[in-house]
Amino acid sequence: MRVAEIAGAGLSGLALACRLAQLGWTVNLHERSPELRMFGAGIWLWENGLKSLKLIGAHDAAVRRARYINEWRVSNGRGDTLASRPMTGDDKLLLPPRADLYEALIERAQALGVNIFTSSPVASVRKEGVLVLESGEERKADLVIAADGAHSRLREGLQATRFIDYGIEIGVRMMIDSSPDDPEDIIHEYWNGPWRLLYNPCTDGQTYVFLSVPIESERGKRLPIDQELWLEKFPAAAGIISRFGDVAGRWDRIVNVRCRQWSDGKVALVGDAAHAMPPNLGQAANMAFTNAMALAEHVTNADDIPTALREWEKSQRPITNHVQRWSYVYGFVVGKWPEQMESLRSDFLRFVSNMEWFENGLNRGARFSPAGYLASLASKLTSNKDE
Numbered sequence: 584m585r586v587a588e589i590a591g592a593g594l595s596g597l598a599l600a601c602r603l604a605q606l607g608w609t610v611n612l613h614e615r616s617p618e619l620r621m622f623g624a625g626i627w628l629w630e631n632g633l634k635s636l637k638l639i640g641a642h643d644a645a646v647r648r649a650r651y652i653n654e655w656r657v658s659n660g661r662g663d664t665l666a667s668r669p670m671t672g673d674d675k676l677l678l679p680p681r682a683d684l685y686e687a688l689i690e691r692a693q694a695l696g697v698n699i700f701t702s703s704p705v706a707s708v709r710k711e712g713v714l715v716l717e718s719g720e721e722r723k724a725d726l727v728i729a730a731d732g733a734h735s736r737l738r739e740g741l742q743a744t745r746f747i748d749y750g751i752e753i754g755v756r757m758m759i760d761s762s763p764d765d766p767e768d769i770i771h772e773y774w775n776g777p778w779r780l781l782y783n784p785c786t787d788g789q790t791y792v793f794l795s796v797p798i799e800s801e802r803g804k805r806l807p808i809d810q811e812l813w814l815e816k817f818p819a820a821a822g823i824i825s826r827f828g829d830v831a832g833r834w835d836r837i838v839n840v841r842c843r844q845w846s847d848g849k850v851a852l853v854g855d856a857a858h859a860m861p862p863n864l865g866q867a868a869n870m871a872f873t874n875a876m877a878l879a880e881h882v883t884n885a886d887d888i889p890t891a892l893r894e895w896e897k898s899q900r901p902i903t904n905h906v907q908r909w910s911y912v913y914g915f916v917v918g919k920w921p922e923q924m925e926s927l928r929s930d931f932l933r934f935v936s937n938m939e940w941f942e943n944g945l946n947r948g949a950r951f952s953p954a955g956y957l958a959s960l961a962s963k964l965t966s967n968k969d970e
């Protein structure tokens with residue numbers, strides 16, 4: 584049986600661990616933290632991510648409390664609609680709490696026999712297929728994965744980084760109580776200059792709020808949130824802002840990572856370690872899942888792992904680069920557009936959002952089918968017919 588050693592039990596490491604175990608690998612997953620825990624916010628799951636979760640059998644548990652979103656709407660600070668992205672039955676967006684997704688992946692990994700080691704920090708990886716723990720223990724494997732996040736030290740050990748861009752904004756996330764007047768199926772994104780407020784219906788009782796703030800604003804980064812500031816910027820969202828109160832939130836730098844290559848010998852980078860991107864399209868984890876599904880397909884039954892990993896990158900990199908570029912440009916239009924030309928930006932957005940190339944470009948990642956998904960669907964249909 585082939586062995587994979589994975590560094591990092593975040594969303595990417597867990598999803599890949601599940602798929603490899605499902606395809607017959609022995610999988611050892613190392614997490615540096617003493618516990619497996621996920622920060623409390625929501626997460627957008629698009630079709631590509633949902634299909635990946637179906638493939639590994641984690642879908643139903645992950646979305647058991649999630650809202651089905653029917654529209655992603657962008658407005659100006661006064662609430663006038665600038666763009667709208669409707670969803671359909673086979674082009675869905677769901678919004679579960681992150682913790683539900685994380686727990687579903689952990690449960691599935693355990694059920695598939697993945698060996699999860701907590702308090703097991705990885706010091707380095709070597710291209711001949713060795714993972715070195717901080718304890719000094721060296722573990723040989725057929726495949727070694729660095730899934731240690733955007734600030735990956737293992738990527739740096741391979742000198743694989745092309746650039747890491749810390750961007751011009753920070754993202755604040757929090758969960759607030761829902762109110763009976765809240766829309767249940769519309770994500771509402773308000774823009775005012777470089778400021779942004781996103782209302783995301785998440786579960787029956789809770790609403791996920793994302794705020795993006797220019798990096799130089801001390802007031803914008805304040806926690807608990809400076810309600811007065813946000814009311815000034817977004818009077819149309821007063822009903823949401825009035826519920827910020829003392830809610831615990833957290834802010835993160837928005838990071839964009841490009842690699843020279845995603846693999847070196849028997850070592851591969853997955854998830855944010857390979858392609859962290861601004862969260863503007865809600866696609867980073869979805870792309871990580873899609874890429875993880877493809878990686879597992881490529882290496883399983885491959886005679887030569889380094890060649891299979893290069894083929895994997897060739898097959899996934901163009902779509903990932905596309906999504907990353909669109910996420911980046913989206914953030915650029917929000918954060919860098921001259922404030923005195925705001926009305927021109929509104930006209931621009933109204934105009935392009937009705938164009939086919941824009942719609943296709945924006946949604947190409949969400950509509951990308953993960954490797955192995957159609958084959959698994961076909962085999963399920965055949966076995967149902969035979970019964």
Ligand SMILES: Cc1cc2nc3c(=O)[nH]c(=O)nc-3n(C[C@H](O)[C@H](O)[C@H](O)COP(=O)(O)OP(=O)(O)OC[C@H]3O[C@@H](n4cnc5c(N)ncnc54)[C@H](O)[C@@H]3O)c2cc1C
Nearest residue numbers: 591593594595615627705732754854855862865867868869
């Ligand atoms: C504000 C914001 C909103 C977002 N919203 C969305 C969204 O709606 N939809 C979406 O698809 N994506 C979204 N994302 C992106 C998504 O959160 C990330 O792409 C995803 O969490 C990355 O998972 P990962 O496993 O690659 O990395 P991480 O989550 O960073 O996990 C890495 C893991 O590796 C562990 N680790 C690190 N170093 C070591 C080591 N040396 N040894 C062992 N373990 C180690 C860490 O403790 C961690 O558990 C958002 C991101 C942000 C910042």
